[in-house]
Amino acid sequence: MSDDSKVNSSTLRDSISTEVGIKAAEIVAQIADANDIPTALAGGIAMHIYGFTRATTDVEMLARSVLPLEATRRIDFGGEGYDVKVDDRNVPVDVIVRDDKLAKIYQAALAQAKTTDVGLKIVSPEWLVVMKHFSPRAKDRIDLTWLLQEEGLVDRKQIESNLTKAIGEDAAFYVVADLDSDYAYADFLKAREKGKNN
Numbered sequence: 378m379s380d381d382s383k384v385n386s387s388t389l390r391d392s393i394s395t396e397v398g399i400k401a402a403e404i405v406a407q408i409a410d411a412n413d414i415p416t417a418l419a420g421g422i423a424m425h426i427y428g429f430t431r432a433t434t435d436v437e438m439l440a441r442s443v444l445p446l447e448a449t450r451r452i453d454f455g456g457e458g459y460d461v462k463v464d465d466r467n468v469p470v471d472v473i474v475r476d477d478k479l480a481k482i483y484q485a486a487l488a489q490a491k492t493t494d495v496g497l498k499i500v501s502p503e504w505l506v507v508m509k510h511f512s513p514r515a516k517d518r519i520d521l522t523w524l525l526q527e528e529g530l531v532d533r534k535q536i537e538s539n540l541t542k543a544i545g546e547d548a549a550f551y552v553v554a555d556l557d558s559d560y561a562y563a564d565f566l567k568a569r570e571k572g573k574n575n
Contacts, residue, residue, distance in 0.1 A: 391434045393468055398422035401436045401461045401468040402497055408444055416440045416472070417490035417498040419508065421516075426493060427502060427530065429523045431516070435469040436461075439487040439500060442474055455480070479511055485543035502527075503536045510556055525563030533560065 393401075402418050409416040417440075418426070421433025435458075443457045449469075450458035455476035460467040475483040486504035493499050500508070502524055509521040524531050536556065540549035 392432045393422075393434060393436070395422060395425040395430070397463050397466070397468060398425065398433065398436045399495065399497065400463045401470050402438060403495070404461050404463070405436075405438060405444065405459070405470050405472065406497055408446065409440060412445055414441050414444060415487055415490075415498070417487050417500050418493075419473070419486075419500045419505065420471075423499050423505060424520050424523075426499060427505075427524070428527065429520065431519070435471055437471045437473060439483055439490075440472045440474050441484070441487065444472055479508075481543050482507060482511075482540075485539065489539065502531045503539055506531055506536060506556070506559075507540065507552070510552075510559060521559060522563050522566065525560060526567045 399422065402422060406416050416438045418436070419439055420435070420437025421431060422436050424431060425433075440456070444459065446457075446459045448457035449460050450471075452458060452471055452473060454473075456471060456473040458469055458471045461470050462468075473483065482504075486500050486508060489501060489504065490498040491501050506521060506524050509517040509524070512518075537549060537553050540552050543549075544552070
């Protein structure tokens with residue numbers, strides 16, 4: 378790289394803080410509540426709340442239906458994107474309403490969402506593991522491994538119970554069997570890290 382070449386910093390500028398993400402989610406949740414539409418925080422800002430801070434440029438929320446807002450984009454697997462004004466910036470908020478083979482899983486995750494200390498609903502760590510397991514994105518694989526390595530955060534037996542209730546015992550068996558490799562990889566990394574620290 379020559380000395381006069383420039384590095385594009387637009388990704389850094391587009392990143393949002395946890396505080397900005399939560400404010401945007403609160404605005405969307407208020408509109409959803411006024412229209413009797415359940416929502417729950419997911420994605421990068423949910424990961425921030427659970428303790429894993431990574432760069433994120435948008436807010437992702439699950440919902441039972443799209444919102445009465447002007448959509449700026451459509452989501453391929455179901456839902457819409459909106460731009461929400463927080464202070465002096467527009468924050469992209471994707472409201473996911475899956476209409477594909479994962480719809481039952483996402484609706485169950487929404488129905489079992491937890492409540493944060495600020496009153497926002499958030500997808501449980503157990504459901505985040507399942508959602509990220511099905512995602513092809515590299516950042517979701519990183520999130521998944523982090524969730525599974527955190528001491529006391531994810532109840533693996535609860536994952537199996539959640540899946541059995543949502544999609545039935547037979548289908549849950551295959552998902553849990555597939556998750557075993559994710560568990561093993563996270564456990565391996567955790568054991569290796571402990572070995573380094575001893």
